[in-house]
Amino acid sequence: MRVLGASSEDEMVACFLRGELASRRFGPKLRSHLAVGEERLLARPDLADEGANRARRALLAATRGYGENRDLFENFPTGVTWIRALLSNEEASGVRYIDYSYWIELSGGSRRPTDAAKRIRAGLRAFEVPNEPFLEAADARSGFPPLILVGERRDELVCLEGNLRLTAYALAGFPADIECLVGTAPAMRRWAR
Structure with a gap:
């Protein structure tokens, strides 16, 4: 892992929301929580603007439970240290999926993306969800x-x-x-199991 520098909770929240905004699955829900003109908070985040940072944290709380110990962020610790980094292909292949039924099924139980890729290439689907979004993203x-x-x-x-x-x-x-942004904390094991 090549560390590029320090990051922050505010950058993680902005990055998270940017990723969700582009998502077919999560984008519509996120947009439904945005007031007119608020999409700019996500498209070009100003991390020096504390009001905008608060608004983004509130949005992530409303849509995914961030800071409220619920939904995706149940058992997610406070006091996470964030860095920006580049991963080698070997390091990236060792990253596991989130502990969620869809990703477990897609990977054949391993939570490894390499196993999911093999299953996708073989035409296997998790819960009959089409694999086309993965293939389209791999091309892009x-x-x-x-x-x-x-x-x-x-x-x-x-x-x-x-x-x-x-x-x-x-x-x-x-x-x-x-x-990637990498967050570490001694208590992360409760979430990242």
Whole structure:
């Protein structure tokens, strides 16, 4: 892992929302929570604007339970240290999916994107959900926001946001230098199991 520099909770929240905004699955719900003109908070976030940072945190709380110990962020610790980094293909292939039934099924139980890629290429589906979005993303692979990865340590990471993009990278053979935000905390094990 090549560390590019420090990051922050505010950058993670902005990055998370940017990824969700582009999502077919989560984008509509996120947009339904945005007031007129608020999409600019997500498209070009100004991390120096504390009011905008508060608004983004509130939006992530409303849509995914961030800071409220519910939904996706149940058992997510406070006091996470964030960095920006580039992962090698070997490091990226070791990242696990979130502990969620769909990703477990897609990967055949391993939570490894390399296993999911093999199953997708073989035409297997998780819960009859089409695989086309993965294949389309694997063909595109440009303009992706950074993956958001978390763990107790940097060498055992789980994908918090970007599981579809992680799968696209696996289908493409994990090109080197995958940009990500990495959050670590001693209590992360309760969430990143």
